[in-house]
Every structure is written in structure tokens, then in C-alpha cells.
Amino acid sequence: MKARTPAGDIADLMTMNLGPSHPATHGTLRIFTALDGERIVATACEMGYLHRGFEKMIEQGTYQQVLPYTDRLNYCSAMMNNIAFCKAAEGMFGVELPERCITVRIILTELSRIIDHLVCICTNLVDIGALTNFWYFFNRREDVYKIWEKLCGARLTNTVTRIGGMYRDVYPDFASDVRAVLPGIEEAVREVRGLIEHNKIFVDRTKDICIVTAEDAISWGWTGPCLRASGVDRDLRKDDPYYGYETYKFDTVIGTTGDTFDRIMTRIYEIGESVGIVHQALDRLKPGPINSTDARLMMPSRQQVYHDMEALINNFKLIYEGVRPPAGEYYDAFEAANGELGFWIVSDGGTNPYRIKVRPPCLTQYAAFGAMVEDELVADAAASLGSINIIAGELDR
Amino acid sequence: MVFKPTPASVTPEVNLGDAFVTTRVDAVVNWGRRNSLWPFPFGTACCAIEFMGMVSSMFDVSRFGAELVRFSPRQADLLIIAGTVTYKQAPVLRRIYEQMLAPRWVISAGACATSGGFYDCYCTVPGIDEIIPVDVYVAGCPPRPEAFLEAIWQIQQKISGEAIREQKAIGA
Amino acid sequence: MSGAHHGDHSHGHAAPARPAIQPGLSKERLREILESRLAAKTDSRDLRGTTVIVARERLRDAVLLLRDESDLRFDQLLDISGVDYLAFPGHRGPRFAAVYLFKSTVFTHRITLKVEVDEDDASVPSIHDLFLFANWAERETWDQYGIVFVGHPNLKRLLNHHEFIGHPLRKDYPCQKRQKLSVNDPMIDQLEARLKQRGYTVLEHGVFEPGTPMTYHDKAGAAR
Numbered sequence: 133m134k135a136r137t138p139a140g141d142i143a144d145l146m147t148m149n150l151g152p153s154h155p156a157t158h159g160t161l162r163i164f165t166a167l168d169g170e171r172i173v174a175t176a177c178e179m180g181y182l183h184r185g186f187e188k189m190i191e192q193g194t195y196q197q198v199l200p201y202t203d204r205l206n207y208c209s210a211m212m213n214n215i216a217f218c219k220a221a222e223g224m225f226g227v228e229l230p231e232r233c234i235t236v237r238i239i240l241t242e243l244s245r246i247i248d249h250l251v252c253i254c255t256n257l258v259d260i261g262a263l264t265n266f267w268y269f270f271n272r273r274e275d276v277y278k279i280w281e282k283l284c285g286a287r288l289t290n291t292v293t294r295i296g297g298m299y300r301d302v303y304p305d306f307a308s309d310v311r312a313v314l315p316g317i318e319e320a321v322r323e324v325r326g327l328i329e330h331n332k333i334f335v336d337r338t339k340d341i342c343i344v345t346a347e348d349a350i351s352w353g354w355t356g357p358c359l360r361a362s363g364v365d366r367d368l369r370k371d372d373p374y375y376g377y378e379t380y381k382f383d384t385v386i387g388t389t390g391d392t393f394d395r396i397m398t399r400i401y402e403i404g405e406s407v408g409i410v411h412q413a414l415d416r417l418k419p420g421p422i423n424s425t426d427a428r429l430m431m432p433s434r435q436q437v438y439h440d441m442e443a444l445i446n447n448f449k450l451i452y453e454g455v456r457p458p459a460g461e462y463y464d465a466f467e468a469a470n471g472e473l474g475f476w477i478v479s480d481g482g483t484n485p486y487r488i489k490v491r492p493p494c495l496t497q498y499a500a501f502g503a504m505v506e507d508e509l510v511a512d513a514a515a516s517l518g519s520i521n522i523i524a525g526e527l528d529r
Numbered sequence: 530m531v532f533k534p535t536p537a538s539v540t541p542e543v544n545l546g547d548a549f550v551t552t553r554v555d556a557v558v559n560w561g562r563r564n565s566l567w568p569f570p571f572g573t574a575c576c577a578i579e580f581m582g583m584v585s586s587m588f589d590v591s592r593f594g595a596e597l598v599r600f601s602p603r604q605a606d607l608l609i610i611a612g613t614v615t616y617k618q619a620p621v622l623r624r625i626y627e628q629m630l631a632p633r634w635v636i637s638a639g640a641c642a643t644s645g646g647f648y649d650c651y652c653t654v655p656g657i658d659e660i661i662p663v664d665v666y667v668a669g670c671p672p673r674p675e676a677f678l679e680a681i682w683q684i685q686q687k688i689s690g691e692a693i694r695e696q697k698a699i700g701a
Numbered sequence: 702m703s704g705a706h707h708g709d710h711s712h713g714h715a716a717p718a719r720p721a722i723q724p725g726l727s728k729e730r731l732r733e734i735l736e737s738r739l740a741a742k743t744d745s746r747d748l749r750g751t752t753v754i755v756a757r758e759r760l761r762d763a764v765l766l767l768r769d770e771s772d773l774r775f776d777q778l779l780d781i782s783g784v785d786y787l788a789f790p791g792h793r794g795p796r797f798a799a800v801y802l803f804k805s806t807v808f809t810h811r812i813t814l815k816v817e818v819d820e821d822d823a824s825v826p827s828i829h830d831l832f833l834f835a836n837w838a839e840r841e842t843w844d845q846y847g848i849v850f851v852g853h854p855n856l857k858r859l860l861n862h863h864e865f866i867g868h869p870l871r872k873d874y875p876c877q878k879r880q881k882l883s884v885n886d887p888m889i890d891q892l893e894a895r896l897k898q899r900g901y902t903v904l905e906h907g908v909f910e911p912g913t914p915m916t917y918h919d920k921a922g923a924a925r
Contacts, residue, residue: 133907138900155600176891180860185650207575270585353834489782
């Protein structure tokens with residue numbers, strides 16, 4: 133189309149779609165751009181190509197049946213979604229989890245954060261053209277998948293937690309397996325940093341590209357590594373700690389400029405911090421019960437069920453009806469790999485959730501993306517889309 | 530289910546000399562096609578991550594000659610739909626399929642692509658065979674990379690059984 | 702505790718160091734401020750006790766107060782959610798509510814605003830100019846519930862396709878009622894609106910081919 137630019141000259145603009153069938157499997161997004169040569173002058177972003185009706189489907193089943201749906205939100209770090217949802221549901225009950233459960237959940241959370249960052253970084257680098265890192269990081273992801281398989285049978289979509297605890301306790305060699313995996317992850321991060329951090333091509337492609345200032349990031353509602361890359365030191369694990377995070381020693385990684393380089397490097401450094409947390413959590417892992425004994429959430433032991441009428445009825449009701457949170461509304465937030473993952477749950481006291489609203493961390497990032505890439509080159513848009521880690525399962529629900 | 534290649538002796542021919550040449554050409558062409566599949570990963574959701582796992586060095590799809598993923602339908606011959614397809618995405622999928630040139634094969638990977646998965650609601654297509662013809666379905670949520678490789682192997686078996694004459698007649 | 706600056710590449714404009722997060726006000730105090738200043742009332746349904754119901758006429762004032770007041774500083778809109786109380790047992794009152802979740806990067810406190818609207822007049826003033834994220838959050842709430850946000854520049858569907866009729870998260874929308882899409886939304890109009898916003902004047906529109914409408918092969922038993 134022909135248009136008169138703000139400067140007054142006539143430009144021949146080309147309209148082009150980036151997506152919804154997008155290379156590097158970033159999911160199904162569509163960025164409709166108007167280009168002046170290679171430069172993007174206007175964007176109209178569209179989403180919803182993976183809208184699967186999470187919020188409608190969960191109203192059809194019980195609270196425990198929500199868990200498999202949560203896996204498929206941010207499918208790169210499925211366990212974090214499980215843990216986040218269980219944390220919200222347990223908050224409604226006001227139940228205290230045993231020490232061992234909390235420590236195991238922290239280990240799983242941080243390992244999930246690590247593998248989410250691994251996949252985000254390596255696919256982002258593939259978009260930029262640095263293909264080798266994809267294989268280096270994916271092999272480390274496979275190492276962690278082996279642990280997931282031994283733990284719960286599934287590699288990707290785990291459904292490993294239950295409201296009130298875990299699906300089952302960790303297997304006997306879990307701690308040594310996890311300890312064995314961590315040096316490999318650190319080595320892979322060292323290798324990748326060696327390949328990109330001082331690589332002129334990488335730096336030129338990502339430095340000062342798609343800068344998002346701190347004020348803009350805050351107004352857009354950004355949370356997580358993208359907000360921290362813009363220089364805002366906010367992390368739920370530090371600001372509003374849960375699960376004993378205040379007793380763990382780790383740094384918050386903060387960027388300086390908020391460009392694509394910062395967003396990528398923030399994640400790389402965060403992997404290192406998460407490895408530290410996992411080491412500390414493994415040191416604290418002590419034998420003990422893994423699940424809460426709250427009768428509203430967990431089934432009583434077989435012996436009790438066979439000998440006590442109350443326990444029998446409790447068992448029956450939990451199997452047939454599932455858990456029933458008290459009627460009311462409750463919002464709980466969790467520091468997921470992308471930022472603040474929140475669940476706003478409305479319960480009517482019944483067996484099925486009345487309403488669950490997922491607060492997806494990457495929706496805020498994608499909402500800003502259109503404005504972020506205007507006046508950048510098309511190639512920069514491709515490089516920056518990976519840096520904000522859009523997972524369509526979470527974005528579109 | 531395993532696709533058994535059509536034995537050469539069963540192919541009906543008019544005279545022996547012609548049949549010999551045709552089946553030899555078939556064998557060579559099919560050998561070339563099945564060992565150099567160029568996949569188009571139409572990855573929408575979680576199954577795409579397991580697809581990436583298949584491409585990674587642990588499961589190594591390049592043993593099968595199919596590591597050269599091409600994100601242009603003009604250059605690809607194997608369309609792998611990995612993930613849920615919603616109604617919003619359906620016209621896009623159809624267009625991609627229509628833009629692919631013959632010969633082309635389709636793998637529907639995962640429960641969501643095959644049947645809508647457990648998303649039985651207002652927005653998901655209950656199986657992509659409402660939109661495009663599918664050659665191989667892969668069960669799983671998500672299927673393991675080994676299951677993806679089995680699907681590619683089954684496509685290879687199917688290709689081994691193809692005959693050029695039949696294809697020209699069908700216009701495939 | 703801040704740390705881990707990957708220092709030697711930084712150019713001139715480093716972000717100014719922010720003070721650590723402050724504790725913020727208690728939820729009782731927050732409710733008190735909102736009740737006295739905006740005639741809000743605490744929502745007893747909230748198990749945390751941090752939700753207040755404001756009248757829709759007061760919504761913009763409430764949001765400005767929350768954002769700009771020096772000891773409140775709720776500078777992040779986390780999300781806007783809709784709720785349909787149609788099937789809620791024992792519910793008396795308006796059918797819909799729009800729920801605004803706020804967070805602060807200065808203080809640790811949080812607050813939730815709720816605006817209740819009736820079915821026949823489901824409209825709420827838009828706050829898209831107060832928070833950049835409200836633009837898309839309001840679109841989603843309209844898409845799923847049909848609550849109109851008055852003053853929104855582009856109240857179009859966000860999650861469902863453009864040929865969708867109805868609002869699927871409403872309790873009276875059957876879960877499995879599928880609606881097929883024939884042609885994708887071209888979005889030329891939205892792009893041209895954005896160009897105009899950025900100071901471009903479109904002189905000659907491009908040629909646009911909408912594409913053939915989709916037909917679906919319904920499998921036996923699939924259509925419900």
C-alpha cells in the first residue's frame with residue numbers, strides 16, 4: 133500500500149504476516165506488520181490460535197481434574213504450573229504442608245525453571261541462527277526428563293502434585309540423580325556463554341534491540357525475567373516469599389537496558405542461581421511424610437479405612453467427590469519461569485471449581501510486543517520474540 | 530498396524546519388460562523419497578516440544594534422513610501436526626496443506642491433533658482429519674520421541690508400497 | 702539483594718537502582734481507605750479479605766487513586782477477569798462482575814477491585830489509558846463474558862475467532878457448542894488504524910485476497 137510517512141514522503145509499504153504458522157515452533161502467534169523496506173512501521177498482533185478453553189473445561193470436572201490441564205499451560209515447565217495451582221488450592225484450605233513436601237516442591241520448581249530457561253534460550257538462539265546451542269541445551273533437558281520419568285512416568289506433562297501434597301514420594305535415588313544432572317547443566321551453560329556472550333554477531337543482533345524501559349515494563353504489567361532484564365528488581369521469591377524461599381541464598385539477576393541481550397542473559401544467569409537453590413534444597417531434604425494428613429484433602433491410610441467408620445466415609449467422599457474448598461474467592465501468585473503465574477479461584481463450596489482465572493505471565497509480554505518491535509527491523513522482531521518467552525499454551529489457555 | 534510394501538510380483542503389468550522397468554523405477558524413487566523426508570513441523574502446543582526432542586541428538590531423527598525441517602510448505606513433503614488445532618488455526622492448516630506439493634504425507638501427532646484430546650469444548654477441532662487427510666496418527670499426550678520416530682518409520686513403510694502409476698492416476 | 706550484573710557490555714543508560722520493596726499497608730487499612738474515599742465495600746466472598754467492590758462510576762477514580770497515591774502505588778495491573786454468577790448457589794445481585802487484580806512494585810501489598818454489572822447493562826468504563834495492559838485484558842473479558850468496556854479503542858475478540866457468536870465463558874454457553882471458522886480475520890483495518898495512529902496516511906490501499914472459505918469434513922458423531 134502507498135502511504136505518506138510522518139516525515140512527509142511517500143512510502144510503498146508492504147504488509148506481511150509473521151505467523152500464525154511460525155518457524156522455530158514458538159507457538160501460534162500472528163504479528164501482522166506493515167513494512168517500509170525492512171523496517172516495521174506498524175503492527176497488529178493477534179493471538180488465540182491455541183485457545184483451548186482451559187477456563188471452560190476445568191468447570192466441567194473436579195479440582196483434582198484441573199491438574200492435567202495446568203500441565204499444558206506452560207508446557208516447557210509443566211511442574212511449576214502444577215505446583216502453582218496446588219499452592220492456590222491449598223491456600224484456600226489453609227493447610228500446612230510437611231517440610232519434605234515443600235523441599236521436594238522447591239527442587240522440582242527450580243529444575244523446571246532451569247529447563248524452561250534452557251528451551252527458551254536455545255530456541256531463541258536458533259531464531260538468531262546459532263543452532264549448536266539447541267543441541268547442547270536439549271541434551272540437558274533430556275537428562276532432566278530421565279529424572280521426571282523415574283519420578284512420575286511422564287517426560288513433559290507431569291501432573292506430579294496433588295492438592296495437599298504430591299502424587300507419590302520421590303524415588304530412593306532422586307537426590308543423587310539430581311545432583312548428577314546439575315554439573316552437566318552448568319557445563320552446558322558455560323559452553324553456550326562461551327559461544328555467544330562475546331560473539332560479535334550475537335551482540336550486534338541483540339544489543340539495544342527492542343528496548344523496553346522499566347516504566348513501560350511496569351505499566352505493561354511485566355513480571356519475571358523480562359521485568360528484571362529491564363532493571364526492575366522484583367521477584368516474588370524475594371518480595372513475598374513462600375515455601376521458605378527467604379531461607380535460601382540466591383541472587384536476583386537484573387539487567388541494565390531491557391534489550392534482547394539483557395533478556396537472554398538474564399535467563400542464562402538465572403539458570404545458575406536456580407542450580408544453587410537446588411543444591412541447597414537437596415541438602416535440606418530429610419525423611420518424613422510427603423503429604424498433608426488433612427482429612428479434607430488426603431485419603432486416610434488403608435488401615436484406618438478398614439477399621440474406622442469416619443475414615444471409610446472420608447475415603448469414599450474424597451474418591452467420589454474430590455476435594456471441596458470452602459466457598460469464596462482466592463488469588464494466589466507464584467514465581468514461574470516467565471513471571472507471576474496467578475490463579476484466581478472462585479469456589480461455590482462444591483466439587484467442581486466455579487471459576488478459575490489463570491493470570492498468564494506471558495500475556496503481558498505479548499501485549500507489549502507489537503509496540504516493542506515497531507521501528508525495528510523484521511529480523512529483530514524474530515530475534516526478540518524468542519526473548520520474551522511466549523508459550524502459547526499459557527498465553528491462549 | 531504395519532504397512533507392508535506391495536510385492537513387485539503383484540503389480541499388474543501388460544508385458545514383462547515394462548513391468549521390470551516400472552518396478553525398478555518405483556523402488557528407486559520410493560527409496561529416495563522415504564530416506565529424505567523433509568518435515569514441516571506444524572507445531573502448535575506441547576507435542577512440538579517432544580518433536581524438538583526427536584530432532585535433538587538423543588533421539589536423532591537424522592538417522593532417518595528427516596532432520597532437515599523446512600518451514601515453507603513448498604519445500605516440505607511431510608506435514609507433522611504436533612499439538613492442538615483450534616478453529617482459529619484450522620484455515621491456516623488447510624492453507625499450508627494445500628500449498629504443499631505432491632508427494633506429501635501427513636502425520637497427526639498427539640491426542641489433540643488426532644481427536645481434540647481432552648479439550649472437548651467450543652474452540653478445538655475434534656481431530657485434524659476434519660480438515661486434511663492424515664496418513665499416520667500417533668497416540669500420546671505428548672507422544673514420546675520414539676513414538677514420533679515410529680510414525681516416521683510407518684510413513685517410510687507406506688512410501689515403500691507406493692507405485693508411480695497409481696499416483697499418476699490418482700493425481701496425488 | 703541485587704547482584705549478578707553482567708557488566709562489561711553496558712552502554713550509557715543503566716537503569717537507576719531501585720529501593721528494596723517496602724512492606725505496604727495492611728489489608729484492613731487498605732479497605733478503610735477505599736471505603737472512605739470511594740464508597741467501596743469489602744467483598745465478603747474473598748478469603749484473603751483484599752477485594753473491594755466499587756461502583757462502576759467510581760472505577761476510574763479508584764484506579765487513579767490506587768495508582769498514584771504515594772502510600773498505595775499500585776502500579777501494575779496484573780489481570781482483569783470476568784465472573785458470571787448465574788449458577789452460583791444462593792447468589793443475589795448482579796449477574797456479572799469484572800475483577801481487577803492489582804500489584805505494586807513499590808510495596809508488597811495487593812488489592813482487588815470488583816465492579817458488579819447487571820446482565821442487561823453489562824458495561825464498565827475502560828481503563829486502557831491508565832494501564833497499558835488494560836487494553837488486551839479488557840478485550841479478553843469482553844470476548845469471554847460480553848462485558849462492554851466503554852471507551853475502549855478496539856474492543857475486538859482476543860481469544861476466540863472473529864466469526865464466533867456469543868461469549869463462551871458465560872454459564873449458559875454450552876461447553877461443547879463448537880463454532881467453525883470459514884476465513885481468518887484479515888486485520889487490515891486494525892493495521893491501518895495503527896498506521897494512522899503512528900502518523901501515516903494511507904493513500905492507496907493494497908489488493909487483498911480473502912481466501913476461499915473453509916469447509917470441514919464432519920466425522921460421524923463429532924458434531925454436537
